[in-house]
Amino acid sequence: MLLLLACTGKTPADTSRTESGAPSPSPTFVLCGGGEEYDDTDAWSSAYAAGLAGGDVTGDGLVRVAVLSTSAETEWIPEYLVALGADEAFNLRVGTRDAADDAGIAETFSSVDAVFLKGGDQGEYYDRWNETALETAIRSVVEAGGGVIGTSAGAMSQSEYALAGGADYVATDVLADSQTEYLDDVSDGGSGIHTDFLGFVPDVLVDTHFVTRARLGRLAGALARLAEEGERPLGIGLDEQTCIVVQDDVATVRGLGSVSLLHPSEEAPVRTAGEPLIWSDLRSEEHTSELQSPCNLVCRLLL
Numbered sequence: 001m002l003l004l005l006a007c008t009g010k011t012p013a014d015t016s017r018t019e020s021g022a023p024s025p026s027p028t029f030v031l032c033g034g035g036e037e038y039d040d041t042d043a044w045s046s047a048y049a050a051g052l053a054g055g056d057v058t059g060d061g062l063v064r065v066a067v068l069s070t071s072a073e074t075e076w077i078p079e080y081l082v083a084l085g086a087d088e089a090f091n092l093r094v095g096t097r098d099a100a101d102d103a104g105i106a107e108t109f110s111s112v113d114a115v116f117l118k119g120g121d122q123g124e125y126y127d128r129w130n131e132t133a134l135e136t137a138i139r140s141v142v143e144a145g146g147g148v149i150g151t152s153a154g155a156m157s158q159s160e161y162a163l164a165g166g167a168d169y170v171a172t173d174v175l176a177d178s179q180t181e182y183l184d185d186v187s188d189g190g191s192g193i194h195t196d197f198l199g200f201v202p203d204v205l206v207d208t209h210f211v212t213r214a215r216l217g218r219l220a221g222a223l224a225r226l227a228e229e230g231e232r233p234l235g236i237g238l239d240e241q242t243c244i245v246v247q248d249d250v251a252t253v254r255g256l257g258s259v260s261l262l263h264p265s266e267e268a269p270v271r272t273a274g275e276p277l278i279w280s281d282l283r284s285e286e287h288t289s290e291l292q293s294p295c296n297l298v299c300r301l302l303l
Contacts, residue, residue, distance in 0.1 A: 025145025028053045028247040029200050031159075033208040033257065034119050034152035035240030037076075041083050047243040047254035048116070049084040051147030057113045058144065064111055065089040068138075068154075069118035070128060077116060086114070100132035109137035114147040117154025123166030125157050127187060130197050138198065148200060152208045155243075158198050161205035161233050163222055165192015171214055174221030178270070178277035183225050191229075193222055201246055203233045210237030210260055216284070217277075219262055224269035224277055235262030242289065253289040261285040 030051040037045040056063050065086045067077050071093065078089035092108070094100050115138050117125070129135050142148060150158050157164065169182035169192070185192045193205070205226070207219045219235045226233060238244065239257030253259050263283040270278035 025054055025057065026248045027142045027145055027200075028147040028245065029158055030147065030149040030243055030245050031155035031201065031206060031236075031238060032149075032151040032243035032255070033155065033210060033238030033240050035209070035212070035242075035257075037080070039080065039083075044241045044243075044255040045080070046084060047245060048081065048149050050245040050247075050254070051114050051116070051149035052081070052085050053247070054113060054145045054147050057141070057146045058111050060111055062087040062111070063113050065114045065116055066109065066112045067091045067116040067118060068134075069093055069120055070095045070124050071120065073118060077118065081116065089116070094129065094134055097128050097132060100129045100134040102133065105133040105137050109140060112137075112141055112146070113144075114149065115141050117148065117150035117157055119152030119154060121166070122153035122156045122162060122164040123186070123192075125153060126162065126164035126194055126197050127166065130194075135198065142200065148198075155208050155238060156206050158200045159204045159206040159233075159236070160195055160199040160202045161222075161226065161231070162194045162197045162199070163192065163205060163207065164194050164197060167192055169218060169221075171217030171221070173218075174224075175217050175276045177274050178221065178224065179273045180221070183222065191225070193226060201251075204236050205233050206236045206238065208238045209240055211239045211257065216260070216262070219260075220279065220282065221277055223262060223264050224271055224279055227264050227269050227279075228271060232264040235264070236260070237262065253287055255289050257288075259287045259289075261287070 028050055052063055063086045065081050067089055073091050081089040156162055165185035167182040167186050173180040173182045183192050207215050219237055223235050237260035242255035242257035244251045244253055265281040267280050
């Protein structure tokens, strides 16, 4: 099954050049909905390997992955990435803005070929990493053709519209109050939907743990706020143990669950303070991966 989606915007890698002036290799972005991972290299989480497709982009003879988070982590992900084909992978805890702006970040990333963004809190990632040396370093990997793999918060951080305000926003909030304060950023009171973070996948807003945590209302509420502001990105809901892999202008679904696409209506949403969201003519689609059924989503991003 082929689905063509007209998307706008460009990723930071679209106009990048190598030192010779030739276009950089196309980076790969892997966005996964979270959920329990397994040691088996044939498990759903083997989709992470797609983020290693760029190979040795630094030219040092090794494929090396930096695994980023804001808190201490076990060695499981680095070891699993090695099992999937990386030569080396290492945890890098970056828990403060000072750490994200450390002078050693650029040197650390000079030998990194791919980045893994752990699950956690995308609001923390935004507050601590946005407009720092770390974000610049991640972009340098992408510009060289390296991949970015993200699960849960790490996936949400990659969409152009990132729900990263730091609030504990759930579907029942917008069903009770369409103008809920949980859509605001807890740091400054502005919008909790940011377009000034990584933004590698254009014109989309991604949510994760979608079916498991019943987040359809949450995604619709965020899209409604954007629609009121004149923005209509595509909503993508990733179920647990399910990923989309984006390379060039094509995205495919991998894993065990489903991917939901929520198309904003041309009708204006009704967002009345203290009242549930009302929005007619929304269109939702469900797509499963080639691993589970013959229905394989292919999203062509027309850049």
